[in-house]
Amino acid sequence: MPPQMLSPHDAAALVQPRDTIGLPLGPGQPPALLQALGERDDFVDLRVAGALLAVGTELFSRPGVHYLSGFFGPFERALRDQGANISFAPADFRRFAPLLRARPPRVMVTAAAPPDADGWCSLSLHAGGTIGELVLAGEDPDRLLIVEAGDGFPQTFGLAPEHRHALHVDQIDVLVRTPSAPLALPEAAAGDVDEAIAGHARRFIPEGATLQTGIGSIPSAIATRLATDEGGGYGLHSEMFTDGCMRLHQAGKVTNRKGHLDGVSVTTFAFGSQELYDWLDGNRDIAFLPVEVVNAPEAIMANRDMITINGALAVDIHGQIVADTIGGAQFSGIGGSEDFISVPGLSVAQRSLVCLPATATVDGAVRSRIVPWFEAGAVVTTPRHQVDVIVTEFGAAELEGLTVHQRGKALAAVAHPDFRDELLEAAERASRGHSPVA
Template sequence: MANSVSLDHPNEPADVLEHIPPGADVIVPIQLGEPVTLLDTLEAHAESLEGVHIHRMDPYLRRRYIDGEFPGRLEHVDYFLGAGSREAFWAGHCDLVPNHFSEMPLLLRSSTKCTIALAAASPPDEHGYFSLGTNADYTAAFIGEIPFFLEVNEHMPRTFGHNQLHISQIAGWCRADRPLHEVPPAKPDDRDHRIAASIAERIPDGACLQIGVGRVPNALLASLRDHRHLGLHTEAISDGVLDLVTSGALTGTRKRQQRNKHVATFAVGTKRLFDWLDDNTAVTMEPVDWVNDPRVVANEPNFVSINATSEVDLMGQAASETIGGRYWSSSGGQADFARGAMYSPGGQAFLVLHSATSDGRSRINPRLTPGSVVTTLKNTVDHVVTEYGVAELRGRSLAKRAESLIAIAHPEHRDRLTAEARKAGLLH
């Protein structure tokens, strides 16, 4: 296989079809790692395919195969609903497999044939190595195990870490010239800044951070610029990290693993971030079954995990993948990092949410909305944060938990929550 692949003569996109037998299970990276041209090719030739399933998380783009246009020939299996698959799932056109992000490679190995990986990549270097660029995720875990067919995009930054493939390791590659999909940083509002301030004052210098993407994370990153010796060991790296590095706050000098390196498993942001990532040896992209492994996370002292949730009940159960009882995303790495932070010496985990929805409904309730699923168990949840403060739950009784959560609920709902907590036997 490898000897027929040449750096000087790329393949045609249609050559990928030679590697897609009937019943194939195709692995595609999360988000920006999508090889757009190769998936276009599979859709264009879907009538010649048989029983092919594409396994991936969080697709940005809506696609014909995701929308169920090729039943029995080319179908989508999702592991985290994204903008490109959410409506298709609601309409019954694709499946969703529950998972912890850290376990994705294990799940794929045990439940699929792992026929081939199709991925976007940066151009090869002079030594014949390709980089998966913005991605490592679950896909990089299969380097050396299964064939890869790469779509080389001139706009993909070259990154370092365990996301490199040599020309001898791939089944083929083709060229593309397409700017990467950009996600501008979400602008925080006053509630987000208040949440961020409550967390920032609890983060010591030298802490190692896992922080998500969104308004509260952006507010928090901005509020940490006066900290020093912070480290990064995170799922997604975003634009906010750049300013933290520039300010001198984020250095990684106190980390125990990958010291002096900013560790992530994928990137999401703007061209500014992509340009910063390109040939940046301070950043290392690692497979998710290492980055998100709670046992790896626990090895970092003072690990701080910050993630968003959509609803919390008065016992501390957090529903983070459904909204109003309807599936919106999936578990991702929230529980991975919450568990890891629990065992980290000095570790802390924060779940953040606004106290109420845009139409005034409380996000803290006596019980979760029917149809909602628990993402992070009450036994694992450490802190819950709203714009009204921090509820410390770890090691507290059900009554103390209910009191703490009611105290950070929206003021308009506190009396009702107290009455309902008494009725439920949580408060006496």
């Protein structure tokens, strides 16, 4: 049955004052529809579940609207600081789909590319954890599926027939055609510290490795180094596809003979510059697959020489990592980092690199990101037993198999020199299983 063709305003009017909405993460969010919803002021109890907002809208500042986020970005942090009704649900990316299934929203929405000649709307920059619930909402007469087909959203592909990465117009209740485009992020510029970290990380990446990278200046510096260095034959199996991933392709360094899903770079969402979005449009070298496929441990393990590259905010001498909070306050989210940090440790040939600058400046004071122990209220993202390599601008500390004492010494060696003595003292106290706390 063909969908209703409505304007953003008329589609937004179908949401009830008391209702529930499910949103994709970031670049899967429909811009014009969310902005139209933000123009309404009659909500009594609207509950919206999503993650990593990528659309500016007044919706989440309105009375009667509660936003439950699985991943904070700049928009979420601003809403929290302004006193909006926003909550954080600790969950890794693979849990998004079952959480939606357990409490299915009445309304599911998504951005997509315009329909092709056969009526298929590519889900563009996001597969993630919502595709199953989008389909179920379209099949259920008591639920509502609204798709905003934006002219600026690139057409991307999955792996047919099981993962087509598209919705047919006959599956959609309401189709909204707009000129909208996804939020574009400028490519992060790498500084001297980033370049130094990239240099230390580079020695862990063999020719022909399969790579996973995140967003930011450090992964960008590593990808740029790989694109310009000798060597190549890389595969890409990464939750997020970035400008750095594109640069590797453009440099001819990607062959994707990785032993699992060969021939394509595998991802579940893309976020980056307009150049990246233009490059992805119509590009069948990239396969967008659901997060439960991309981040599955068995899929990660199946890749040849999997090398994962992720970030952190702080590390203690046990090797525990804080990656999504600052002083106990939510900064980002768990995402898929745990999958890509923990799984490589199950194989000798696979390595997990956690990269971070050795220091941070807080209120004008330089502080070490490698600390003897975390203060009260800190929220650990990654437990110590899952951590392989910590990389800073001062070197790389390989932690697997080391005692707490040895870990402390290895981490002190890659900390800023001004903070090494206190780390070594804490490591000495931690000898033979004692506490590092004075």
